[in-house]
Amino acid sequence: VSTDEPRWRLLVSLHARVENELGKALQRRHGLGLSEYRALSRLADGSSVRMQELADSLCLNQSSVSRLVARLDDAGLTLRDLCESDRRGIYTVITDNGRKRLAEAQPTYDETLSAALDKAAADPDLASAVSAVRTLS
Amino acid sequence: VSTDEPRWRLLVSLHARVENELGKALQRRHGLGLSEYRALSRLADGSSVRMQELADSLCLNQSSVSRLVARLDDAGLTLRDLCESDRRGIYTVITDNGRKRLAEAQPTYDETLSAALDKAAADPDLASAVSAVRTLS
DNA sequence: AAAGATTGATGGATCAATCTTT
DNA sequence: AAAGATTGATCCATCAATCTTT
Numbered sequence: 001v002s003t004d005e006p007r008w009r010l011l012v013s014l015h016a017r018v019e020n021e022l023g024k025a026l027q028r029r030h031g032l033g034l035s036e037y038r039a040l041s042r043l044a045d046g047s048s049v050r051m052q053e054l055a056d057s058l059c060l061n062q063s064s065v066s067r068l069v070a071r072l073d074d075a076g077l078t079l080r081d082l083c084e085s086d087r088r089g090i091y092t093v094i095t096d097n098g099r100k101r102l103a104e105a106q107p108t109y110d111e112t113l114s115a116a117l118d119k120a121a122a123d124p125d126l127a128s129a130v131s132a133v134r135t136l137s
Numbered sequence: 138v139s140t141d142e143p144r145w146r147l148l149v150s151l152h153a154r155v156e157n158e159l160g161k162a163l164q165r166r167h168g169l170g171l172s173e174y175r176a177l178s179r180l181a182d183g184s185s186v187r188m189q190e191l192a193d194s195l196c197l198n199q200s201s202v203s204r205l206v207a208r209l210d211d212a213g214l215t216l217r218d219l220c221e222s223d224r225r226g227i228y229t230v231i232t233d234n235g236r237k238r239l240a241e242a243q244p245t246y247d248e249t250l251s252a253a254l255d256k257a258a259a260d261p262d263l264a265s266a267v268s269a270v271r272t273l274s
Numbered sequence: 275a276a277a278g279a280t281t282g283a284t285g286g287a288t289c290a291a292t293c294t295t296t
Numbered sequence: 297a298a299a300g301a302t303t304g305a306t307c308c309a310t311c312a313a314t315c316t317t318t
Contacts, residue, residue: 003247004254007273008155015152016196018145033308051279059153064309066280071308088278088317110140117141132269136144170286188301201287203302208286225295225300 010129018116025112030105035068037109040102043094048081050089077101147266155253162249167242172205174246177231177239185228214238
């Protein structure tokens with residue numbers, strides 16, 4: 001029986017390299033962590049988002065998101081908003097400042113991503129994985 | 138200009154879900170972290186491996202690998218071996234015990250991986266990413 | 275009891291600084 | 297000085313436990 005292991009290994013390797021570069025570029029040039037950037041990005045296109053929704057979007061658990069949003073709140077990039085209809089829930093809303101930071105960081109993200117994929121594509125081991133990603137639906 | 142972002146997002150999501158399941162299964166059933174498993178796996182098929190080589194294989198930095206190997210050493214799964222020709226270098230060698238733990242964990246890894254990919258393939262958003270991985274070179 | 279969220283304790287990865295050998 | 301490796305401090309994610317609301 002053949003396993004998925006060798007192919008998965010390629011993907012993990014590609015993921016690590018690219019995410020590493022993305023994280024460093026965002027941190028260095030904008031003082032934003034990768035999860036923070038992605039949270040802002042998610043918040044920017046759904047009006048208001050619940051903690052649990054954000055967790056699903058980012059593939060983090062409740063606890064991680066709670067702390068992530070606390071960091072964003074402290075930085076003034078988001079606000080917590082009580083949910084009237086179900087007072088267990090809490091909405092997180094992006095602030096103007098948050099949108100501004102996101103807009104500043106977005107070109108860095110996109111350019112770093114493309115450059116990192118280009119670089120990976122130059123590695124013979126990873127070239128096929130890169131083109132598989134780039135031809136996704 | 139089109140960006141790689143939407144496709145990369147799919148891949149990140151797939152990666153997070155699958156790695157999560159792999160990590161939990163290994164931890165719960167074998168008391169091994171994902172990086173520990175992969176380090177053993179790498180060590181099992183190159184006779185002896187230097188710290189820096191291991192770092193490259195695992196996409197971790199020197200510091201992380203140093204601590205990772207310290208954990209494996211403490212658990213008796215590897216040994217450190219001085220490098221005669223260049224005494225800056227240190228070889229890590231897998232022990233019999235390490236091979237045994239690896240052999241025990243391997244079926245869990247492979248089965249969990251395939252099951253996680255199957256599960257992801259059932260999600261319409263991720264189906265195409267799963268088949269892209271599975272048809273890699 | 276179950277769902278949504280937060281908090282204390284812990285694990286693992288990283289950075290910056292350090293040490294040894296080349 | 298540069299390369300290989302280790303160590304202290306810090307960051308981020310997770311687990312388990314807790315609190316509130318349904």
